[in-house]
Amino acid sequence: MSAGNLKSRHQQPTPDDVEPGDSVRPGHPVQVSRYTVAARINHWVTALSLILLALSGMALFTPSLFFLTGLFGGGQWTRALHPWIGVVLFFSFAGLFLRFWKANLPAREDGTWLARISDVLRGREERLPEIGKYNAGQKFVFWGMSGLIIVLIASGIAMWDQYFYAFTSIEQKRVAVLVHAVAAVCIICVWIIHVYAAIWVKGTIGAMTRGKVTGGWAWRHHRKWLRELVGTRPGKRPPTPAE
Amino acid sequence: MFPPIPNPSVASDAATPRFGEKDILRRSASEVTPPAQRLTEVAKLIDVSKCIGCKACQAACLEWNNLTEEIGFNHGVYTNPMDLTPDTFTLMRFTEWVNPETENLEWLIRKDGCMHCEDPGCLKACPAPGAIVQYSNGIVDFQHDNCIGCGYCIKGCPFNIPRISKVDHTAYKCTLCSDRVAVGQGPACQKACPTQAIVFGTKDEMKDWAELRITDLKSRGFANAGLYDPPGVGGTHVMYVLHHADTPSIYAGLPDNPRISPLVDAWKGVTKYVGLAVMGFAAAAGFLHYVVAGPNKVSEEDEENAERLADGTPPPAPPAGLQEGRTP
Missing domain, CATH: 3.30.70.20 (Alpha-Beta Plaits)
Known part of the structure; x- marks a missing residue:
């Protein structure tokens, strides 16, 4: 980060969607670093929390899924653990938020991307504008998760009777359980979109496991970002052995 | 005065629960x-x-x-x-x-x-x-x-x-x-x-x-x-x-x-059924999309273009008519 930032002070500023650690390494194929180790660990802690929350929450949401409490050691354990996992998710996601919020600010091409959503769904990316690190769909997932997690933690605390019973009225608790349930349904849908997109767009999952994608993937899906990375590469080409 | 309930019988079968x-x-x-x-x-x-x-x-x-x-x-x-x-x-x-x-x-x-x-x-x-x-x-x-x-x-x-x-x-x-x-x-x-x-x-x-x-x-x-x-x-x-x-x-x-509060009715009623339906629909839509549209794969051409870009050789210009909406 320091090298890039120091350089950019003299050249053009680093674009919003280039995050610390993002870099290009020429080769066959070109390797593009997309997520640092810390970002990936942060992501998977969040992911595991969200999955555990969905399972334990669904168990308490509908009697037909109450059997899922067995995964957590029974009903009492599920009731006791669910809010604490929520606290883990909140802080873990806060870490992701601080890492990713800047790259998820709206960009001009987002409107065009959304207007051509049918081309997106058909996989005709040659008909789409060049996209930065995140497309409008990814930004929707990011901001959707951010907003819903705020709603879920706030309503969750209002119904966490073990510690916070005295702080809300029963009528407020009733609002909280309804809001919590609706927000949970929404966040699970956002999660389904997120996971499905990662499965559908081949070569994506490696970004969150090994931290890298191929140059072709970046060219196809996030060409603006790739151009920015190539443009801000110190010393440009050819790469020195020391790099 | 309302007739008081008599004291319990001491008969051996009197302790048998009458409902359960x-x-x-x-x-x-x-x-x-x-x-x-x-x-x-x-x-x-x-x-x-x-x-x-x-x-x-x-x-x-x-x-x-x-x-x-x-x-x-x-x-x-x-x-x-x-x-x-x-x-x-x-x-x-x-x-x-x-x-x-x-x-x-x-x-x-x-x-x-x-x-x-x-x-x-x-x-x-x-x-x-x-x-x-x-x-x-x-x-x-x-x-x-x-x-x-x-x-x-x-x-x-x-x-x-x-x-x-x-x-x-x-x-x-x-x-x-x-x-x-x-x-x-x-x-x-x-x-x-x-x-x-x-x-x-x-x-x-x-x-x-x-x-x-x-x-x-x-x-x-x-x-x-x-x-x-x-x-x-x-x-x-x-x-x-x-x-x-x-x-x-x-x-x-x-x-x-x-x-019963309408909030509780909504939570235990419509939210439960609509919620499960919406989540099921989202998962089914994903599955169907994959079946119909197929995976979104990176082509050889994409990789070559990326290599050219990284090497500094200008990659081919994108097809005409698709420039609009791009950031300069």
């Missing part, structure tokens, strides 16, 4: 086949006009249920403790009320506790199968082995009755002494009441008895005397005779028109 599992009308978070024959509905009638506020009922409840309330503080009022707790299933609530018509101070004393609703909000809200059951005689009972301590019953209850114990993390409330009723006895509070302000019998008997009491009260000038058996929750199996039945809320906040 087979008489369960509703069971939380479960589907049950209702029993073919419904037991006679029972009810407890609390005549506030006869209550002298002695708290014998409160003491009898602690004693029968083997509860020990924490030693609290004197807040300068007769109500003690100040609210229902996991150890106080029933509580005398004292209200000093000035009747605007007569300018008289009236001391309203109401024995608070579970109303044993015909349509119990606690049972509706409960997510744990079998933690709350309703017997066909109208008694709503908590089964502590199944309770998970989530407190949803508190949100479901229109009367603010259940309390979660900090000791075993399960919900507690009046059982209507289901164990006593099962062997032909009345509840402990009723047994202890010295003035017959609390009577117990079948729901029909109690309504008839209430009618006599209301007629008596009206003859004494309480024109608004009446029975509190709120229809919003399908009626209750604990009923009050109130001398001011037109304004139940003056009796320490007894709800005027109790019903």
